[in-house]
Every structure is written in structure tokens, then in C-alpha cells.
Ligand SMILES: [Zn+2]
């Protein structure tokens with residue numbers, strides 16, 4: 001591996017259950033209406049202003065400045081698949097720009113829903129470093145730009161759900177055993193009452209794709225960054241412990257053990273892998289790797305495999321336009337190759 | 344089926360996700376899907392996994408979009424309240440002043456509070472800065488007392504008294 005420092009290639013804390021930690025700040029500049037009211041020319045002007053302010057500081061010297069409309073769909077979606085930009089940002093690119101650090105841990109979206117969205121993502125469970133990095137970028141920007149702020153409502157944002165700190169902290173969790181046991185319903189119902197949200201996404205099946213959930217703070221006004229992160233950390237640790245307890249029981253079950261090995265065989269030998277199928281088997285294999293049933297695999301290797309085999313990542317690595325069928329063939333080949341080396 | 348957002352066009356894009364224990368669905372027309380950056384304009388790619396991280400149809404209820412109440416437009420960005428209620432977004436910073444009365448109940452419902460705590464930008468006034476400092480010192484003081492670090496508590500108390508004196512003179 002040439003570069004071993006992306007969030008999905010690095011070894012993170014608690015990688016048995018945690019894929020990544022993210023901190024995002026929503027910021028707006030004084031004197032400009034919010035992006036949804038700006039036309040493309042005005043958005044470009046705003047991006048220029050932020051770009052000039054930022055690159056005047058040596059701290060950003062090796063950052064990349066990307067005009068989003070210069071990207072094609074595949075390039076934009078591959079940024080989304082690496083969790084560097086939002087859905088909205090990938091889909092509607094006119095007048096928008098992205099500022100990206102060399103290791104992709106810092107991504108700054110310009111003219112998303114807010115003028116500036118600072119995001120820091122790191123591997124595993126790591127609120128301290130992730131927050132410190134985001135806080136530092138925010139302070140650097142605050143040096144040269146005038147943020148829209150109100151003493152009562154805090155940082156002013158396009159959507160009232162982000163008022164106050166404008167901070168969304170989140171962890172991405174792999175919770176196969178809690179999902180299997182049906183406990184997610186109970187857990188998520190309790191979370192809403194303490195100002196946190198957990199989400200998964202229903203793909204074609206009735207359960208979240210790959211047993212992956214994102215836990216984040218919901219309340220941003222009247223609660224300091226520190227308190228919000230403390231809450232989220234406490235609950236994350238409790239959920240992680242519950243998942244580990246559930247796993248300890250589950251892996252003794254021969255049905256679960258069999259499912260893990262069968263999934264492993266599928267990934268090792270299949271000639272066609274749709275993304276949905278891939279995510280399902282990968283989740284089982286990740287459980288096997290994290291609980292020692294598949295001793296030669298590490299969970300973080302599987303994060304890398306997961307991200308690199310998302311559709312747009314595959315298409316862009318192949319450097320040509322490929323059909324969905326070819327994409328499934330390519331994915332199966334890549335996965336076989338990875339597993340042949342590891343074992 | 345009509346589009347959830349504009350309530351005019353036929354919804355041709357259907358989305359489903361789970362937040363907490365609720366499954367939410369969104370049914371949007373092509374145009375609204377496009378303005379919200381949803382997958383229909385990105386043809387040919389599957390979004391099985393990328394969707395997971397997006398709050399793309401979290402449009403907060405900020406009032407009734409159908410309400411024809413005679414509210415003025417925001418003088419800074421000419422957004423009216425019906426637009427805000429429809430999109431769940433305000434047009435500019437000044438909208439928060441102009442529509443304060445209409446927005447405050449929603450803000451209270453979303454956050455449970457309406458007074459900012461936490462980081463301040465450099466543009467915030469000196470008074471806000473001192474107030475924020477005081478709040479965090481008082482939290483530290485409570486913590487010091489709780490863990491019985493009385494020397495540290497005394498230091499913190501001096502700092503607090505100093506700042507409170509200064510704030511009165513300001
Ligand atoms: Zn519509």
C-alpha cells in the first residue's frame with residue numbers, strides 16, 4: 001500500500017466496532033445570503049474569497065482546491081463514497097468548491113447548505129484528535145474571515161437544526177450482533193430522548209446496509225461542544241460494550257460461525273459481486289475478523305476493501321466507463337485478490 | 344403520488360431510511376430531487392452505501408408552507424416565510440431577526456434551548472467572551488469541588504471574582 005494514512009486504511013482505536021469518527025462545523029460569512037439564495041456566479045465569488053483567505057495561510061499550502069463542476073459524476077460520487085463530501089454536494093455541483101488535505105482527513109465544502117462546512121474524519125474512535133483538528137481549522141479560518149454569529153443563537157446556519165455550535169459529531173459503528181438480536185429498536189428509541197440520533201440506511205433489504213450505523217449529536221444550541229462530545233462519547237462506549245457482549249454470545253452459536261465462514265467463502269471465490277451482496281458478506285466477515293474466528297484478517301483491512309469497492313471508486317480506478325455487470329466482475333476480482341494475499 | 348416538497352409535481356423518486364426507531368420515506372419529483380442533490384441526476388450509479396451518511400431529507404418543520412399570512416419578506420435576501428417553511432432553510436443571517444417570532448417555537452422544539460453555549464468567533468463582542476469564560480470557569484469550579492481539589496477551586500474562584508468585577512466595570 002503506497003499511502004497508508006487515509007481514515008479507511010489507518011488502524012484506529014476500537015476498530016472491532018468503530019469505523020470512523022467525524023466532526024463537522026457549519027459556518028457562514030457575514031454579508032452574503034446563504035447558498036440556497038445565491039446564483040452560480042455569486043457562489044463562485046464566495047468560493048474565491050474563502051480560497052484567497054485560506055491559501056494566504058501557510059497551514060493550507062499543501063491542500064488541494066477542487067472546483068466541483070470540473071468533476072464528472074464518477075469522481076464526485078467517489079468523494080462521497082470516501083465520506084469526504086455530502087450527498088447534496090455530490091449531486092448538485094455548480095459553483096461549489098472543495099478544499100482537501102493531502103491525507104483527506106480534512107475536507108472543507110464551500111457553498112454546500114452553508115457557506116463553509118469543515119469536516120475532519122479519522123479512523124476508529126477518536127474524539128479528542130478529531131475535534132482538535134477541526135477546532136484548529138475553524139480558528140485558522142476565523143482569523144481571516146468574518147463569521148455570521150449571534151450571541152443568543154450562536155453560529156448562524158441555513159438550517160435552524162445546526163444553530164449554536166454548528167457542530168455535528170458522529171461515529172460510524174459496525175453493530176451486527178445488536179442488529180441481529182433486535183436490540184437496535186430499543187437503543188434508538190432511548191437515544192432520541194437524550195439528544196442523539198442513530199441512523200442506518202435501508203437499501204434493497206429491510207435492514208441497514210452492512211449493519212453500519214451512524215451515531216451523532218442532534219442538539220447544537222445551548223450545549224457546548226465539549227458537553228455534546230462528552231455525551232456522545234459516553235453513549236458510544238456503552239453501545240460498543242453492548243455490541244461486544246452480544247458478540248461474545250453470538251459467536252459461540254454454530255449458525256453464526258457457519259454464516260461467517262460461508263460469507264468468507266463467497267468473498268474468496270465469487271465471480272460476480274453486487275454491492276448489496278458484497279456489503280452483506282463483508283459485514284459477516286468483519287464480525288469474524290473482529291472476534292477471532294478469521295484470525296488472519298483485521299477489521300481495518302476490511303474498511304479499506306469496503307471503500308475501494310464502492311461503485312464509483314471501482315469505476316474511477318478502472319479509468320474507463322464500465323457497465324454494472326463489469327463492475328460486479330471487477331469487484332469480485334478485487335476481493336478475491338485481497339483475500340488470496342491475506343490467507 | 345405528489346412530491347413531498349413542492350406538493351405539485353408527480354413524485355417519481357422514492358427514498359427510504361431509518362432514523363432512531365422511525366422509518367422515514369421521501370417521495371420527490373425530479374426537480375426537487377435535483378435541487379436537494381439526490382441521486383436521480385447521477386444516473387447509472389448505485390448508492391447502496393453512500394446514502395447512509397446523509398441527512399438529505401431532514402427538512403425540519405418550521406411552520407405551515409401553505410400559510411398566506413401577510414409577513415414581510417426579509418429585506419436582505421427577499422425570502423418570505425412560506426419559502427422558509429417549505430424548504431426548512433432560512434435565506435440569510437438576517438432572516439433570524441426578521442422571522443424571530445415565527446422561528447423561535449421551532450428552534451425551541453429542535454434544541455430545547457435558545458441560548459448559545461460554546462465556542463465564539465473572534466467577531467463576538469468582549470462581553471460575550473467574558474460571559475462564555477465565566478460559564479466555563481464555573482463548570483471547572485463545580486468539577487474541582489466534586490473531586491475535592493480545594494486549592495484549584497480557590498484559584499478558580501479568584502479568577503471568577505476577577506472577571507465578574509471586570510464585567511461590572513465594562
Ligand atoms: Zn417537487
Ligand SMILES: [Zn+2]
Nearest residue numbers: 417420435438
Ligand atoms: Zn434573509
